Amino acid sequence: MSPPRFDPSNASVFLDFDGTVSTLDIGLVLLERHGHPGWEELDAAFVGGELGSRDTITGQWALVDASEPELLVTAMEVPLDPGFPALVADLRGAGAEVAVLSDGFGFYVEEHCRAAAVDVDLYVNRVDWTTRELRFPFGDPTCACQLCGVCKQAPIRAAAARGRTTVMVGDGASDRRAASIADIVFAKAGLAAWCGEAGVPYTSYVTLRDVRDALLRS
Ligand SMILES: [Mg+2]
Ligand SMILES: [Zn+2]
Numbered sequence: 766m767s768p769p770r771f772d773p774s775n776a777s778v779f780l781d782f783d784g785t786v787s788t789l790d791i792g793l794v795l796l797e798r799h800g801h802p803g804w805e806e807l808d809a810a811f812v813g814g815e816l817g818s819r820d821t822i823t824g825q826w827a828l829v830d831a832s833e834p835e836l837l838v839t840a841m842e843v844p845l846d847p848g849f850p851a852l853v854a855d856l857r858g859a860g861a862e863v864a865v866l867s868d869g870f871g872f873y874v875e876e877h878c879r880a881a882a883v884d885v886d887l888y889v890n891r892v893d894w895t896t897r898e899l900r901f902p903f904g905d906p907t908c909a910c911q912l913c914g915v916c917k918q919a920p921i922r923a924a925a926a927r928g929r930t931t932v933m934v935g936d937g938a939s940d941r942r943a944a945s946i947a948d949i950v951f952a953k954a955g956l957a958a959w960c961g962e963a964g965v966p967y968t969s970y971v972t973l974r975d976v977r978d979a980l981l982r983s
Pocket of ligand 1: 781782783784785790935936937939
């Protein structure tokens with residue numbers, strides 16, 4: 766099932782964070798523990814395709830009721846996939862570029878990567894803790910979707926324009942648009958189901974160790 770003629774030295778690998786690098790969707794964990802009612806409906810509308818990710822997380826963030834330290838403690842309790850550091854290190858060692866694309870609340874991604882001693886490029890939303898507003902430094906106003914917080918397509922298109930082979934690793938609805946344009950897709954859970962229905966070729970995986978082994982086996 767490994768992709769044919771994969772050359773890591775000319776590849777750009779993009780990892781979703783929630784549910785892909787982290788073992789659970791930390792945004793949903795935060796909402797379950799600290800959210801007022803109403804976030805489930807927003808999540809259902811997002812998964813159903815009726816609401817864009819930016820509107821979804823903006824609406825959900827408004828329902829989160831806890832301090833920054835409390836939220837960070839909850840977020841850091843969720844373990845990462847133990848294969849994350851080796852995947853990044855081995856891909857980098859083989860010449861690949863690696864980045865994390867996360868269209869969630871964003872504030873815990875950098876902290877988790879630092880705790881795992883993984884230094885990757887991060888495309889994440891930001892929280893302005895003085896106003897508690899979400900910021901979207903990686904939204905792309907030129908993208909046809911214009912509904913995303915982080916436009917996951919933009920960095921993939923940029924890598925492809927530089928001649929890189931693009932790889933997307935994901936698990937959920939926020940990865941669909943990225944998966945539809947990446948050269949190689951690793952999918953599990955909801956993303957795998959969507960790829961199957963949409964006719965997007967993908968390799969299924971369970972852990973990031975599987976992804977590492979599939980990409981770097983030779
Ligand atoms: Mg995810
Ligand atoms: Zn976009």
